[in-house]
Amino acid sequence: MALTKAKIIILKNKQETVNVLFNPNEYVLQSGNQFAWQSVPGLQAPIAQFISGEGTSLTMDLFFDTYELGTDVRLHTKKISGLLDVDNDLHAPPLCRFVWGSLDFKGVVEKVQQRFTMFLDSGLPVRATLNVTFRGMQSMTEQYQNVPRQSADRTKQKMLKQDEQLWMLAAEEYEDAGQWRSIAEANGIDNPRKLPVGRKLIIPRLE
Secondary structure, eight states: OOOOOOEEEEESSSOEEEEOSSOOSOEEEEOOEEEEEEOOTTOSSOEEEEEEEOOOEEEEEEEEEOTTTTOOTHHHHHHHHGGGSOBTTTTBOOEEEEEETTEEEEEEEEEEEEEEEEEOTTOOEEEEEEEEEEEEOOOHHHHHHHSOOOOOOSOEEEEOOTTOOHHHHHHHHHSOGGGHHHHHHHTTOSOTTOOOTTOEEEEOOOO
């Protein structure tokens, strides 16, 4: 079976392709979420409020060796590090795809660390390892199309249960305990600590 070479496709008006000299030995995909932690009086632990996803990053080491050719290895490495530069037409670093077999990662180059490890007698570098991090990027339209969403977009009514507080309703309905004030205002509640059990409350739509 023929060896599949990894490549970086630069997504500009005139599409360019950068071929990787040697395929990486491994790569790391990392994802995460960002939360805000809100303290609520009377609770032992804070309430977590989801802010946003941090996106996925792709990190790998790329190896370059031009010793046998006797040429400057930076002629190849600058094609990768140059993806950090602001493109004159885009006014931002270009969007690109790292493609290797089943991996097709779309994003921008976020970080490049260059380590030169072999030199000719003249001092010319002929071997280098680049640690490259790509950060996944999607447009807002793509994200809304890809993520199924159910939100509190209709006004509801709920009956207050024993020991139930407004912040609990807000956490349940909006996934944000801090939105209890929206419920209080919709129901004309001045003191949220004094609420009778069985009271019907309007759960307003969030704009």
